[in-house]
Amino acid sequence: MSVLLSVEGLSVSFTTYGRRSQVLHDVSLAVPEGAQIALVGESGSGKSVTMKTIMGILPVPPAKVEGGRILFAGRDLLTMPERDRLRLRGTAMSMVFQDPMSSLNPVFTIQDQLGTILKYADRRLGRDRDRRGRRVRILEVLAQVRMRDPERVARSFPIMLSGGMRQRILIAMALLSEPRLLIADEPGTALDVTTQAQILKLLKDLVTENGLALLMITHNLGVVRQTCGYTYVMNRGRIVEHGATQAIFEAPAEDYTRNLIAAVPRLTGRNG
């Protein structure tokens, strides 16, 4: 499998009140075409900064990329012209955000919001689609995320939908532009465990059905094991260990990973 996204030696710092602190240290990771890759770490470890740097939404300043490359399909995102980068963001790679309520606008219907995103995506990709064409695509994508009644959902306002349905809308938004890579930051974290299980299954089914690559960012080791075959473990801005998920969970090489796994309570009770 060829590598779709490759982060190489990425270092990022933040300067606040004149004090510089480095939050990413020489981070490298690779997402092969069509693969499901996890980036796991405790809060503050640098997962979201990594994701934001990849997506090009890092606030610069206070942030500064100190070094490294981010190759997407062989091209360096950090040095390519802004226009090309904008074209890639939200088209070839899409984000699924954590918090549905803050990513949705309460005063617009779902079809209005999906329509706006689709219009942008179409313009970036130079696609021609009229109002009716957009409506067809919106209903299609709502069905794709397993909405039982796409017509009704399309006419709804966010407040009328449950948390799980809103999370599905965010996934639909990410799918609209037919990306090759989905980056999901803590999907379903705010949801109940049964709804979270549904969302994770949906994400997994969608990426396999459509041959998408998935970069799953999470603090939850159980979520990692459920969705991704390969895992990067992050601590204090460094990748401490990476490998096949099963191998890492069964025989972690690093003390940090071992302690992290040991801290997770088991459904089987103490010590299995």
Place this chain on the structure above:
Amino acid sequence: MTASPVLELRDLHKVFPLRGTFGRVRGEVRAVDGVSLSIPKGQVYGLAGESGSGKSTIARMIMGLTRPTGGDILLDGVSILGRQASLAHRRKVQMVFQNPGASLNPRRTVGQSIRVPLDAHGFPGNRQRRVAALLEMVQLPRHFAERYPHELSGGQKQRVAIARALAVEPRLLVLDEPTSALDVSVQARIIELLEDLGGELGLTYLFISHDLSLMRNFAQTVGVLYRGRIVETGAVAQVFGAPQHDYTRLLLASVPVISAEEEAMRPAIPLINGEIPTAEDLLALRQQARSKERQA
């Protein structure tokens, strides 16, 4: 004679009026719909359930913050209803909340926060020394008394919240999702602390959580709450090992686990059109099956 349980809930109900626009009552929410449970001294009772199932409403009624619309609450065999919640009642039950950041006053030092309940209950003896002893109990250095909440990590804040809850020597601690905002390594140490304190001080816990794996390890007895009712209860090993109710099975099947042993333990849930069913789907299916059986 056997001792009374520390906490007993008898057919507890709480109905909220459902108001529409202009405050007109349009119906009711049966937030808690006939909950009975009892917790013997020194035990941890785990109350599991998803958001909206009624967990916090039960906690608030036990704390005397809201009155039940039916049923009774007994502490050490004595009803706390009837009169308004007395100071003595409030001393017996303390609560630790989910969000340690929000439950501590940002303008008070740690020491001042812990002193609030001591002053309110007229704690006899040297209160400053008591604060120091409480900090030691939760394994924080004494000089933390001078610190402000923003200078503390999430785990340290939760230790302060526990120290404050223990200040007036309660019998029962109600823990409402006490670790759900913390990283797992921090959570593990807080749970360890709660277990140690429980043993040393003979505390009884009502542990509210949606984290079933954590509950399996911390509680002896579990009650699964669904729409204001306990649909299944028993020893935690029993309920998790051989769940009887569809909803318990769905909950267990949904837990993201990290080992093959745990995976083997999760019940298999039939997919509906390739999708994981919702609780409502499952219960509707069971209803259908029942009525078919009756017809046959």
